[in-house]
Amino acid sequence: MSENIRSKVALVKCDSYEQDKVDAAVRKAVEILGGLEEIDITKESRLVLKPNLLAKNPPEKACTTHPAVFAAVGKLLQDEGYTNLKYGDSPGNPVIKPEKIADECGLKTVADELGIPFGSFEEGVEIEFPEGRVADKFVICKEVVEADGIINVCKMKTHQLERITGAVKNTFGCVFGINKASSHARFSTAETFAKMIGDLNNLVRPKLHVMDGIVAMEGNGPQNGTPKQMGVILVSTDPVAIDGLFCHLVDLKPELVPTNVAAMEQGVGTYKDIIVITEDGEITPQEAAEKYGDKDFNVQRGKEYKGQLQAVRFLVPFLQKKPVVKESKCIGCGICVDSCPVEGKAIHVDGTAHYDYDKCIKCYCCQEMCPEDAITVKKSLLARIADRKWRV
Ligand code: SF4
Ligand code: SF4
Numbered sequence: 001m002s003e004n005i006r007s008k009v010a011l012v013k014c015d016s017y018e019q020d021k022v023d024a025a026v027r028k029a030v031e032i033l034g035g036l037e038e039i040d041i042t043k044e045s046r047l048v049l050k051p052n053l054l055a056k057n058p059p060e061k062a063c064t065t066h067p068a069v070f071a072a073v074g075k076l077l078q079d080e081g082y083t084n085l086k087y088g089d090s091p092g093n094p095v096i097k098p099e100k101i102a103d104e105c106g107l108k109t110v111a112d113e114l115g116i117p118f119g120s121f122e123e124g125v126e127i128e129f130p131e132g133r134v135a136d137k138f139v140i141c142k143e144v145v146e147a148d149g150i151i152n153v154c155k156m157k158t159h160q161l162e163r164i165t166g167a168v169k170n171t172f173g174c175v176f177g178i179n180k181a182s183s184h185a186r187f188s189t190a191e192t193f194a195k196m197i198g199d200l201n202n203l204v205r206p207k208l209h210v211m212d213g214i215v216a217m218e219g220n221g222p223q224n225g226t227p228k229q230m231g232v233i234l235v236s237t238d239p240v241a242i243d244g245l246f247c248h249l250v251d252l253k254p255e256l257v258p259t260n261v262a263a264m265e266q267g268v269g270t271y272k273d274i275i276v277i278t279e280d281g282e283i284t285p286q287e288a289a290e291k292y293g294d295k296d297f298n299v300q301r302g303k304e305y306k307g308q309l310q311a312v313r314f315l316v317p318f319l320q321k322k323p324v325v326k327e328s329k330c331i332g333c334g335i336c337v338d339s340c341p342v343e344g345k346a347i348h349v350d351g352t353a354h355y356d357y358d359k360c361i362k363c364y365c366c367q368e369m370c371p372e373d374a375i376t377v378k379k380s381l382l383a384r385i386a387d388r389k390w391r392v
Contacts, residue, residue, distance in 0.1 A: 006273045007241035015231045017068040026072035029235040043081040045148040052155040053089035056104035062217040062227035067106040069212040074114045086119035089173040119143030124176025132199035139179040150206035156213035158221030160364040160377045167209040167239035168259040185341035188361040194258035198266035218298040224373035244271030248285040250297035325353045329374035336366035
């Protein structure tokens with residue numbers, strides 16, 4: 001995809017998860033985007049619906065793709081004659097069976113009703129990817145490897161490493177089990193991790209992206225943030241454009257999101273030239289932000305300390321955010337330890353969880369996977385001052 005490409009994102013208002021409303025919104029969004037005929041899939045295609053199933057949480061926590069959105073996409077595909085469907089995701093905690101998480105998140109019930117089986121996400125296949133910018137191989141879930149196409153049914157959420165997680169980052173669940181943790185260890189900065197995600201998008205290349213932005217997650221995402229009514233369904237064939245529009249809607253500059261930047265550089269899509277298609281016609285992302293956005297959405301908007309502070313590199317360690325345990329909330333379950341990708345672990349449990357900051361690579365997997373909202377990511381005083389000074 002060249003830098004000159006213009007990408008379309010359909011935006012349809014939807015103020016609740018009432019199934020009829022969600023069905024109508026998803027159907028309308030796909031229709032105004034040009035219909036399923038525009039997508040490179042045949043009726044016989046073996047398709048995998050890929051929701052966000054990060055961890056077991058009820059739908060109202062806004063951590064995972066809402067069952068109503070998943071059902072709307074499944075029904076639309078089936079009604080249009082795409083009946084060779086499976087679904088699945090490889091969640092963050094490799095110890096728990098993926099289908100069990102689908103059950104806890106309410107997706108299994110609707111998938112069973114629709115007759116869409118859970119695919120093979122408990123087996124991985126090593127795939128060489130010599131054209132990758134930073135990753136030359138991946139271990140991908142078998143179902144994804146065998147599919148003709150992925151339908152990415154993602155969630156609008158905040159993320160501590162990448163600021164947001166939407167369509168681009170949701171492909172990470174195509175990576176099999178424990179290999180996700182080793183990817184975090186190997187690509188430990190936000191930028192290198194984003195480049196790996198860019199490579200993964202070029203490998204997996206979902207055919208369509210449907211974003212559940214009816215109730216998004218703000219603040220301490222991607223698991224323990226606060227549900228936030230945004231009232232939109234977004235649909236696009238370009239994951240970077242859909243994430244770019246998400247940024248506009250929450251008053252975050254798209255170029256501050258490493259996954260946007262890397263994926264655009266790597267030809268996955270564009271966050272720069274987006275046409276927003278609504279039921280009332282085409283508008284710009286800025287107009288969409290005015291009409292449908294929320295400037296108070298709680299997301300990290302401070303600049304990374306690259307420009308002005310490059311000259312004072314010795315300050316950088318003092319500017320880094322770090323994960324912190326709230327002991328009063330910690331139940332000592334050890335999930336954070338399981339999810340830490342560092343050899344020998346940078347966190348241990350001794351009644352409650354404790355960090356070894358000398359080892360910690362600041363990947364925030366522990367924060368992402370803690371089920372008790374016991375881990376937050378804190379900025380130092382210097383970082384907070386720098387944020388205020390260079391805030392965008
Ligand atoms: S910090 Fe969270 S994940 Fe870690 S032991 Fe405590 S409750 Fe469990
Ligand atoms: S302790 Fe947490 S942030 Fe640090 S390396 Fe381990 S998982 Fe990543």
